[in-house]
């Protein structure tokens with residue numbers, strides 16, 4: 001047993017005391033805390049996803065009999081000084097509670113072991129009364145600053161969960177022991193408290209003394225292994241989507257399709273602006289917002305040679321007629337389920353012959369990958385099918401020093417120079433969902449009905465790539481669709497968004513006419 005433990009995370013300073021904030025005078029304080037109407041706390045009906053979240057909790061409960069399971073939502077993350085990023089709860093927390101974009105920072109789900117399973121309790125920072133100063137004086141959580149927070153009874157009714165105030169969480173830390181597991185990365189400051197509680201428990205058990213006074217400590221080495229396994233199992237719990245999740249994915253895809261339509265309608269304006277990529281991003285994100293949604297990741301609006309940069313999110317270039325623009329974007333719903341779709345569009349409405357050639361090669365790869373999808377197939381075979389097509393075309397265009405058949409051999413991979421990313425990733429609450437799943441369950445996993453993943457082959461011919469004939473240089477194409485594994489096949493959820501070169505041209509012609 002070693003003698004170190006994890007470093008306590010210290011929040012960076014927030015400096016705003018030297019500017020005028022809330023008054024502290026006695027007259028102000030007594031006046032602002034008086035004469036507020038009684039609240040009429042209407043209890044909402046339990047939300048649609050509540051029974052699905054309960055079923056997911058039952059599944060993870062069955063995997064961890066007798067162990068206390070802690071799943072924090074996470075806290076606000078500092079952007080700069082006293083401003084934060086928009087709050088986004090951890091996906092495992094959203095999955096197990098059904099709480100999405102309206103979830104509260106600092107909330108924690110605890111599954112307490114019982115004789116035959118677990119009792120779930122959600123702890124969250126309940127609304128402060130008008131007799132406190134929190135509601136007007138605390139910019140991070142005060143109602144005057146960030147809006148009303150629900151009551152304990154409202155959250156309990158909404159999520160169909162037992163709910164307690166955050167102060168009661170101290171009681172959980174008091175009984176935290178070596179059988180307690182926590183999702184470590186969700187809230188690092190809270191994880192430090194769990195680690196300290198585990199150390200106290202270990203010290204008391206071994207020495208019958210208080211950890212603070214004892215020479216005893218435990219090395220956690222950055223990742224307490226059982227916690228890592230817990231995170232892995234929570235990730236794998238999301239590999240197969242339930243019917244609520246599949247319905248949400250369909251809605252997210254439909255909302256994304258509306259954003260793509262708007263981008264096309266706006267092409268005449270964005271292609272005459274010095275930073276047309278910014279306009280494309282703005283139009284897509286505006287459609288998401290005006291439909292009441294968000295985006296699941298930073299929109300990639302990559303025109304001309306920027307299309308060869310896989311995650312181009314600076315989006316500060318122009319749309320030049322004659323070039324293509326690669327738009328990789330996805331709408332995220334209140335439930336946090338997101339689409340992830342890419343289309344590559346000719347800025348002037350018509351692909352050049354060489355652009356069309358590249359585009360159709362990528363589409364052939366995508367179609368070949370989709371043809372492999374069915375229950376029982378192996379995830380990596382979807383990728384292999386796409387790669388065979390990419391190798392075939394890049395070999396035929398004279399870009400490879402070997403044949404296509406040689407290129408796909410395990411020790412080769414020359415064709416991957418033009419597509420360095422994978423063909424597919426799972427999709428759901430996270431754009432790259434289930435990322436902590438074991439390789440056996442993911443890349444080498446067997447496809448099952450209810451899985452949702454992308455198929456997104458591409459070809460990216462860098463402007464300075466000497467292996468590429470000059471006419472191909474600077475062209476980047478990706479086609480990305482969201483695929484549901486049904487009982488018999490792969491269903492392309494985004495098939496309604498035009499995919500073939502001719503359909504894309506017709507789409508642009510119709511919407512810009």
Ligand code: GLY
Pocket residue numbers: 297328329340341431
């Ligand atoms: N849509 C971005 C990605 O899949 O990485």
Ligand code: MN
Pocket residue numbers: 340425454456480
């Ligand atoms: Mn993707």
